[in-house]
Amino acid sequence: MNTIIVTIAMLSALGVFLAIVLYFVAQKFKVYEDPRIDEVASILPGANCGGCGFAGCRAFAEALVANEDISALFCPVGGADIMNQAASHLGKTAAEKEKMVAVVRCGGSCELRPRTSTFDGARSCAVIAATYGGDTGCTYGCVGAGDCELSCDFDAIHINPVTLLPEVDDEKCTACGACVKACPKFIIELRKKGPKSRRIFVSCVNKDKGGVAKKSCAAACTGCTKCLKVCPHEAITINANLAYIDHTKCKLCRKCVEGCPTAAIHEVNFPPRKPAVEKAEVTA
């Protein structure tokens, strides 16, 4: 009986002694961390996608707390809501940024862009792009092995099995930019989401001369300059046989879409046009 009591007493004394030692060690080597970092991190989406340019949400929270001026920082996943919440928590003002979305600029579906060879090696866009010109006559277009699909953390981009082109889900896309970096052909671009998700863009990146581009793909931009002439907002530029619509200048008037001879300019989420006859009457 005595032995038991002595044992318990000894262990308790030892415990108390070590606790005191630990307390002083902890005081001595204490690292101060701003409690706001944890609080802000809990507001952020926690996707750790890297879309903000930082290693993860916590690193972004640290940057938000550390910087006085946070206008250059933005979380594309959370958007304006989350940014405002985090900013008001810190007593700072968040940057106003428009919602962006990933846009695939290639319209060369299997039908429009005939295959000239088949690649039977590794199913990876990066490997295909590094190995040869691609399985169609167009060396600029989508190679369709789905590196963008693999890179997406939000299940927002998928290869359409019929066209073999990637398609972006507007609702799920957070514009984190992972697919933009993953695409070895630089086809995907972040563009303004636009009102009601409406947007107009040139769905082609082929820089070949018009004839060569047209031969390899029926939906290629030939650099014919028709759209350039018709655009009232000076949003269109033509560089190396390729038209580009500046999404910050485009007013979504749709004039360029009508004139494009190869239908390389795509419009998304617009209501169907009124029949041509009716329109002619209106203008008359």
Add this chain to the structure above:
Amino acid sequence: MLKTFRLGGIHPHDNKLSAEAAIETVSPAETAQFFLSQHLGAPAAPTVNKGDKVKVGQLIAKATGFVSANIHSSVSGTVTSIDVVADHLGIRRPAITVKVEGDEWDENIDRSAELVRRTDYTPEEIIKRVAEAGIVGLGGAAFPSHVKLSVPPGKKAEALIINAAECEPYLTSDYRTIMERGEEMLVGVQLLKKALGVQKAYIGVEINKPQAIEKLQALSSEYGEVEIVPLKKKYPQGGEKQLIKAVINREVPSGALPVDVGAVVHNVGTTLAVYEAVQKRKPLIENTVTLTGKIAAQQKNFNVRVGTPISRLIELAGGLPENTGKVVLGGPMMGKAISNLDAPTQKSTSSVLLISDSEAERREPSACIRCSRCVSVCPMGLEPYLLIRQTERKMYEALEQHNAHDCIECGCCIYTCPANLPLLDYIRLGKTEVLKIKRNRK
């Protein structure tokens, strides 16, 4: 005991089907196309304009810088365009197109078959002529030869090694060159020795070519110190570093050049081109191309003008068989399957190989079973199973630590993998990325 290299290697069936086909000269096609970049290094700059008349052997593009090579017209005719042309991989690259009219040669070129043995040139003269003739390594990498011959100050070449291993299955162009033009090549060896200032030359030949070894041994006694080294049959013996190890038993460290261990390696075709450039003033406008394959209607060895469409060679050998799965430029191990048959041949084109659809088919990849076969066959001592994972995960620093840039792309790993993993596809990508990072750091 026959000599060979130490690490790794495989033993594919050699299939030298076209070994007995004598070299046939191919007349020029209707047009010839010359890429401005047929070599490693800076692309050449055109010296002709659209509409100009050119002769065979005339300079049409000049080297821009030290590591670059001149390009000469292999045909006579009119320059019709200087524009982008799709190459064998479908990639559009700048090229000069010449419409062929007649066959008028440059007056300075000696076209007689007479053997010229004089070697009373200074090393500078030889190197200058090699550079002027636009000679590049014909073993495959197309590295400008005059760069290899100009030994950097502070280093010394001790041995010249001629690569006649021809370890790639199917290829017979070097073998045919030795059998038909062996003596001219040996004069070329003497010229190379003189240019480098070395006493001894070695010619490494694999034992599966006994006639070539016999012929060279009979001829070499007249040509000073030339040792014919019979080698064990093992792929990739013709790799520069592997050949140095096999022939003179020296190892080239990672990142070093062969000349750092005192060796300079040149291919049989290159040696013959050096002979022609120095003795006959003929630039590199022709090369030997093997057209072969189990399904090929005829087995051929051609003497082809640079810039001839690949499709023309296939036609001359009886056309494309119906069950062709892949057309490969180069050997089956290192060659690349091509997507554009109308593309022109280049200086370093050594073979056109036709593979049937059943043989060309890749098997479905499965998971790595960690058997480490790829590690044991890698001639560079790398770990392919690791490199493929690191490339997939974009771990470029780790790739560099594991020496991915040392990969010689011989394909031993992918040949031996029981899980059919596309090892080389990924490693090639990882290697390019690592080299890009290393270049940017400089």
